[in-house]
Amino acid sequence: MVKQKNLLIFILTVGVFGILNTEMGFIGILPEIADHFNVSVSTAGWLVSIFAIGVAISGPTMPLLFSGINRKKVMVLVLSVFVLGNIISIFTSNFIVLLIARIIPALFHPVYVSLAFSVAADSVSKEEAPRPVSKIFIGVSAGMVVGVPIVSFIASVSNLQIAMAFFAIVNIIVLIATLLFVPSIPVKEKISYGSQLNVLKKSITWLSIIVVILLNSAIFGVYSYLAVYLQTITNTSANITTLILFIFGAANIIGNILAGRLLTFNPIKTIVSLPILLGVVYIILFFTGQFTLPMAIITLIWGILAGIAANINQYVVTSSVPEAPDFANGLFLSSANIGTTIGSAVGGLFISAMGTQYVVLAGILSIILSVVFILLRNYKYSSEKNCRDERKISVIFIVKSILFRDTFFN
The missing domain is CATH 1.20.1250.20 (MFS general substrate transporter like domains)
Known part of the structure; x- marks a missing residue:
């Protein structure tokens, strides 16, 4: 079996x-x-x-x-x-x-x-x-x-x-x-079509969709222009650019494997931690992205977080509406594609207005907004399950993380 x-x-x-x-x-x-x-x-x-x-x-x-x-x-x-x-x-x-x-x-x-x-x-x-x-x-x-x-x-x-x-x-x-x-x-x-469509009446469904759009926007608003960034800011050769892109892809797969364990053992802390760590990576990228070795290391960590983020996006939607799993996965896929499109467009606007180096700001903007909606979504999720302790976890953990008094996934 x-x-x-x-x-x-x-x-x-x-x-x-x-x-x-x-x-x-x-x-x-x-x-x-x-x-x-x-x-x-x-x-x-x-x-x-x-x-x-x-x-x-x-x-x-x-x-x-x-x-x-x-x-x-x-x-x-x-x-x-x-x-x-x-x-x-x-x-x-x-x-x-x-x-x-x-x-x-x-x-x-x-x-x-x-x-x-x-x-x-x-x-x-x-x-x-x-x-x-x-x-x-x-x-x-x-x-x-x-x-x-x-x-x-x-x-x-x-x-x-x-x-x-x-x-x-x-x-x-x-x-x-x-x-x-x-x-x-x-x-x-x-499950009848009507029953599945009824999940659209729930506020947690729409909060989850917004979270997915913002997290995918945060990832692809910057990743869409990674090759351009490497060539113009880091000044890498074509071969090194290809190598770093491969690093991102391999790291993405590692992130997928890690995500399965993290979301099984502590989904709330995983969801809240992701945008914080991604924000830190983008800040480091902004100040050290012109150096090849730091850029390769940053890309490795970034790729792992991107892999975890993809799993979080699917989990956020499907756990919110477990009564309609197929429809929920469809909503996740559509939201992810919308987030990719929006992120790429916003990243392009930042590049046009400020230069390639500032594409990172598109990701940071999406991250800030995603944190807000993650907290709202988690609060609503725990409210529906009548779990006051879970309601507090998200806020307490995010404050401690910002103050660097907590360690990742401890």
């Missing part, structure tokens, strides 16, 4: 990697796509933007629509859509067709990822749920960060079609593994 559960989690993790890699991997081959389809790089960039827009739009709705269907059937359907989209992308010579082959899988993206989180959480007790969920996040991080240089490398040593074939191969492997090794997973208790 344990081996079967572990195999299921592994298949879901690789499946999430394949889907996130299909989304983000195009970043690494945009120049080749622009040349192949005879369009500008900015036009080719729509292949990434339109996918993100599709995920943000379908995030709250598509997981809700599929929430009552057998999990295995949903997995097979979504993976089949991705495989078909991947194959069309390889062989089409029409840019519009390529856009369509991107937007349709994007609409199904939140269905699989939301389902992966839900199935992973259901495989263990409620208290231990963050552990298997953190393994799914390894697939998310690998797809977002590691997949980009892999696809870019394949394109550089072969050609665009073979690079895009990588997306199809991963998804085909997962589809076959799902058909062969994943048992039928019927929905234990079907």
Whole structure:
């Protein structure tokens, strides 16, 4: 039974990697796509933007629509859509067709990822749920960060079609593994659409959504411009820039692993600590980012915190509305994408107005706002559970942390 559960989690993790890699991997081959389809790089960039827009739009709705269907059937359907989209992308010579082959899988993206989180959480007790969920996040991080240089490398040593074939191969492997090794997973208790939508009437739902938007904005408002920062402020070479980006990706995966343990043992302290530590990292980055070695060390710590933050974002929403897990995961995915978009836009504004070095201020601004809403969310959460002690923990801990009289996760 344990081996079967572990195999299921592994298949879901690789499946999430394949889907996130299909989304983000195009970043690494945009120049080749622009040349192949005879369009500008900015036009080719729509292949990434339109996918993100599709995920943000379908995030709250598509997981809700599929929430009552057998999990295995949903997995097979979504993976089949991705495989078909991947194959069309390889062989089409029409840019519009390529856009369509991107937007349709994007609409199904939140269905699989939301389902992966839900199935992973259901495989263990409620208290231990963050552990298997953190393994799914390894697939998310690998797809977002590691997949980009892999696809870019394949394109550089072969050609665009073979690079895009990588997306199809991963998804085909997962589809076959799902058909062969994943048992039928019927929905234990079907929740009506109305009951799930009722969670939107709860203030804690909206407080949690705002927290996710702000935390993701804090991360991606700065990370989106990390390569630019390294080249213009740290003055690193192309090879060193790539190495530091890899450090961030590897650290992100470490953060995913740590998050499972931290959220299992002390979720409140973990949630409150994260923005404080991230703020400290950004302050150090602002004053020492021009030096290569300190920058590499900062990136390592920053990447770990970013991995923990991703898990916190999912936990914050799903723990607030446990009565609608699929819908909650959809809300998380949509909120995270909105936060990424807002953060990138705000970071760009700071760079335009003040210079690249000051992009850190975009992250710090989001951090300050996130602390406020984390305290409000935690207060509301503990109020609903009639736990006065938990109500006090957030405020007391954050004050002690600011005064440096408490140690992280002690």
